[in-house]
Amino acid sequence: GAVVSQHPSWVICKSGTSVKIECRSLDFQATTMFWYRQFPKQSLMLMATSNEGSKATYEQGVEKDKFLINHASLTLSTLTVTSAHPEDSSFYICSSLAAAHNEQFFGPGTRLTVL
């Protein structure tokens, strides 16, 4: 089946630093990837839709200058949390759309803790 990986699986950083999270489709090409965030014991909230070679589309209320998304290839999308603050601590999950199956496959998530 389709596999999506994320790196790192967890990260702890100091307030004010930037953190980059990678999302890779290991055995299929994904023209579209999605980024979600999940607070403890809550649902996944869609942050943005990332299309290969074009700018990401952000959901209402998500700061595009704070959460930089780059989808430079058909197998890699990155989310950079810039100038992270404790309120950015969350579980970030990416999802790749496999066009052949018209199905979303999810990465294992990255837990970000900002001190």
Place this chain on the structure above:
Amino acid sequence: GNSVTQMEGPVTLSEEAFLTINCTYTATGYPSLFWYVQYPGEGLQLLLKATKADDKGSNKGFEATYRKETTSFHLEKGSVQVSDSAVYFCAPRSGNTPLVFGKGTRLSVIA
């Protein structure tokens, strides 16, 4: 846009009990319907899906039937196990739009 309403959790059951988690949705067009499961500390895994009305999705003893007339996709399992303890998410999806999740239902199964 699409939306989903799931029954509030947490749901606590004894092993071998019958499970039902209700899910109703609103969506544009004719969506596909999905149930995802999230085990503690992990990402989401597809549990089952149905792509058209009256389809039944099934996996690992779980079943859900796409009911267009009631816009529902209730999840059922005849005999739950401790290993089924997780959070379950129902989600509709129309075309290429992203999955939109409900609040999820936390299931705890005790031995």
